[in-house]
Amino acid sequence: VFADIEGAPAIEVFKLIGDYNEDTFDKKVNLGVGAYRTDEGKPWVLPVVKTVEAMMAGDAGLNHEYLPISGLPDYRTACQKLLLGSESPAIQSSRVESFQACGGTGAIRLAADFLKRLMNYDCVYVSKPTWGNHKTIFKRSGFSDVREYRYWHPETKSLDFQGMLEDLNNAPERSVVILHGVAHNPTGVDPTKDQWVEIIKTCQAKNIFILVDIAYQGFATGDLDADAHLPRYLDRNNIEFMAAQSFSKNFGLYNERTGNLVVVCANSELKAKIRSQMELIIRVTWSNPPNHGARIVTTVLNNPANCAEWKEHIKEMASRIKQMRQMLHAKLKALGTPGNWDHIIQQIGMFSFTGLSPKQVEMMINKYHIYLLKEGGRINMCALTTSNIDYVAKSIHSVVTE
Numbered sequence: 001v002f003a004d005i006e007g008a009p010a011i012e013v014f015k016l017i018g019d020y021n022e023d024t025f026d027k028k029v030n031l032g033v034g035a036y037r038t039d040e041g042k043p044w045v046l047p048v049v050k051t052v053e054a055m056m057a058g059d060a061g062l063n064h065e066y067l068p069i070s071g072l073p074d075y076r077t078a079c080q081k082l083l084l085g086s087e088s089p090a091i092q093s094s095r096v097e098s099f100q101a102c103g104g105t106g107a108i109r110l111a112a113d114f115l116k117r118l119m120n121y122d123c124v125y126v127s128k129p130t131w132g133n134h135k136t137i138f139k140r141s142g143f144s145d146v147r148e149y150r151y152w153h154p155e156t157k158s159l160d161f162q163g164m165l166e167d168l169n170n171a172p173e174r175s176v177v178i179l180h181g182v183a184h185n186p187t188g189v190d191p192t193k194d195q196w197v198e199i200i201k202t203c204q205a206k207n208i209f210i211l212v213d214i215a216y217q218g219f220a221t222g223d224l225d226a227d228a229h230l231p232r233y234l235d236r237n238n239i240e241f242m243a244a245q246s247f248s249k250n251f252g253l254y255n256e257r258t259g260n261l262v263v264v265c266a267n268s269e270l271k272a273k274i275r276s277q278m279e280l281i282i283r284v285t286w287s288n289p290p291n292h293g294a295r296i297v298t299t300v301l302n303n304p305a306n307c308a309e310w311k312e313h314i315k316e317m318a319s320r321i322k323q324m325r326q327m328l329h330a331k332l333k334a335l336g337t338p339g340n341w342d343h344i345i346q347q348i349g350m351f352s353f354t355g356l357s358p359k360q361v362e363m364m365i366n367k368y369h370i371y372l373l374k375e376g377g378r379i380n381m382c383a384l385t386t387s388n389i390d391y392v393a394k395s396i397h398s399v400v401t402e
């Protein structure tokens, strides 16, 4: 009965990990991975997460009963506050609802299903380029019109601001747009505050619904409040929107599937209706969410000492990333690698579009055993370490000059 099934194409980032694992070269480097790494090249379980896990292990009151369909109530409110701030007009006027989700991915899927089924949206705009899952999630949710807005300008290696505005200006009425909340994946390029004003103005003028995808809060500046500029700007300007939060990166809870979908609506009466419909979608999707990651996040966000420690971890991760940017930039300059590499230090967050061509990327992989994504030559800055950065810089120099 399965004879007619055709194999699907490999998912690039996972294929890269497989190829890297099989590679026996001793200096191999995986710059493609989408997770934080220490300077020893190891995953980091945040110390505050370990502390809370130890507390949870000793808590005889915890059990494995199902959570409510919408998730842990304290988690949902803590996530809202982290996103919108304690001064949030929407929270103060009781216009925010949220739903614990299986990672940021689950939150985006929930948003897409809701926007399609309940609100009849059919056209979505994603940045060109964007995180690989955006288009597919919306297609699977039934969106028949998935479009791209210009974002990365390959020549200037920066934001194509005019292109972005133009494309959004040409959007059909009642489109949805996904805006990366902070630290754009994969380019590492964010609009400035002034540019956000223009972008939001355009969305408002064209009646475009905004879904903020925020998977890297804290990774751009090391400051959680500063990195929440976009959702807080929308809130202050009385705009209805959704935001998909992920705690995979900033809590290092990748496999615990810890996300949240926030809905900011026009009045508190709408909340119950939205909630009842969203719960129907959740019921047939994952029925109810997992406990472990959400319990950790809730404990940390609601305990001032734990939260202060977590903020230090965020600063440490953000500053290691910045340091790697500066080191790589300095090394390429010292080697005299042709071209301008300033974008490496101008970009923010975990990722950088190096601008290496697909052919150069192929050489990096095949000749130097350094694994990175083809599009834009995306690298994860924290996969660089003080031990491998010389080798990586020299290899980039070689592929650019060969």
Ligand code: PLP
Binding pocket: 034, 102, 103, 104, 105, 106, 131, 180, 185, 213, 214, 215, 246, 247, 248, 254, 257, 258, 259
């Ligand atoms: N959105 C963006 C832009 C991402 O880069 C990622 C993960 O890489 C996600 C969402 C999804 O995160 P999660 O692993 O929590 O599903």
